Amino acid sequence: MTDSSDELQQRLERILLGGRRKYTRLEVAERAGVPEERSRRLWRALGFATVRDDEVVFTDADVEAMRTADQLVQSGLIDPSIEVSVTRALGQHLSRLAEWQVDMLWELIKAQPELGRSERQVARLVDRLLPELERVQNFVWRRHLAAYAGRAFAAPDENLETRTEIVGFVDMVGYTRLTRQIDEDELSRVLDAFELLATETIAEHHGRVVKMIGDEVLFVADSATDAAEIALALTERTSADETLPSVRAGMASGRVLNRFGDVYGSVVNLAARLTSVARPGTILVDRELAAELADEKAYELRVRRPVTVRGYNRLRPAALRRARDVPTGAFASSQHLAAEMLGLTESVAPEDDTGEDAVTARPRRRRRRIL
Structure with a gap:
């Protein structure tokens, strides 16, 4: 790249911003017919740095937007x-996308040394790629709109902001230690591989x-079996990949607040706490999700000893795994399992070689407080 980096920056700005900078923030607000203070709030919500009132940094595209x-x-x-919350969510998501795309573009430029000798060639490359990126982004956006619209019209009486879902976390075990043992390139490869595996599986x-x-990845699913398959498949596939650390998972079912692409509420917190106490290769679920899966013959559930985590006293999870041939009586029946999760019956055997508690059912002699 030559020393005329300012010239390249100006070329790229004209391409990306749709024209030259020629307005101040106050002039944009006036031309758009938007109150000055409101335009200031929206600009900040988008994640952009505050500019002086006399600073000429805006284009015709800013006025139109x-x-x-x-x-x-x-x-x-x-x-x-x-309005500000919507703007903030839009800015945060698109900021991450833009950062990734610039990194990708820079890698493309470095892979073609001839581009490094001409600012004009770099600008032409960006000018050629930008419409293609916009088309792909527009297509993906429309496909997601269609998917969510289909869901909304399929259940018109459902509150799309607050609804019952299964929330799950899956995270890599020993990640902090791993970051101290490998270089940045290898760490990037591990993260890319995990993210690819997670997104495809989900x-x-x-x-x-x-x-x-x-x-770690945070996901949601509408059905208990879908959530179970996601957690089990991710655990199995990471175990089969020797280049990836093992994972652990926690899932919970209940009412969740969906807000601007994120999820909130006690169910999310519970899933996170279950993940924090799960052993490597283990999937822990709360009692609501365990009850939903209790009659599914494809899975086995083992009630774990009560644990105390931040915000939850004597939390009673169950470990989820695929069904396999086991001696009769080694696991609780579906009915007994549901009773165990409700705290109505209990008998905890010593931990087996998987670190899980085998459970059998017997009458309780005293009442147990239900969490």
Whole structure:
């Protein structure tokens, strides 16, 4: 790359911003017909740095975007009370996407040394690729719109913001130690491989990736069996890959608040706590999810000893795994399992070689407090 980096930056800005910078923030607000303070809030919510009132940094595209955002509010599509929240969510998601795309572009430029000798060639490459990226993004966005619209119209009486779902976390065991043992390139490869495996597995079993959080993935599913298959398949596939650390998982079922692509509520917290106490290669589920899976012959559930974690006293999880041939009586029946999860009966045997508690049922002599 030559020393004229300013020239390249100006070329790229004209391409990416749709024109030259020629307006201040106040001029954008005036031209778009949006109150000045409101335009300031929206700009900050998008994640952009605050600029001085006399700083010329905006283009005609900024004016049009501000005008369009105002029309969405005026039409009633976006409630004014959540306008900033919607803008913040949009900015956060697209910021991550843009960072990844710039990294990808830079790798492409480095792989073609001839581009490094000409700012004009780099600008032409960006100019050629930008419409293609926009088409792909628009297609993916529309496909997701179609999927969620289908779900909404299939259950018109359902509250799409607050609904019953299964929430699951799957994280890599020993990730902190791993980061101290391998270099950045190898760490990037491990994270890419885990993210690819997680997204493919979750999509395969009709779940949805909420977000990747470093060494773990947060997902949701509509059915108990879909959630079980996601957790089991991810555990099995990472175990089969010698280049990936083992994983552990925690899942819980109940009412979840869906807000701007993320999920919130006690069910999310419970799933996270279960993950934190799960052993490597183990999947822990709460009693609600265990009850939903109790009659599924494809799975086995073992009630674990009560554990205390932050926010939950004497939490009683069950370990989930695929059904296999076992001696009669080694596991609780579906009815006994449900009773165990409700705290109505209990008999805990010594831990077996998997670190799980074998459970049999017998009458209780005293009542047990239900969590």
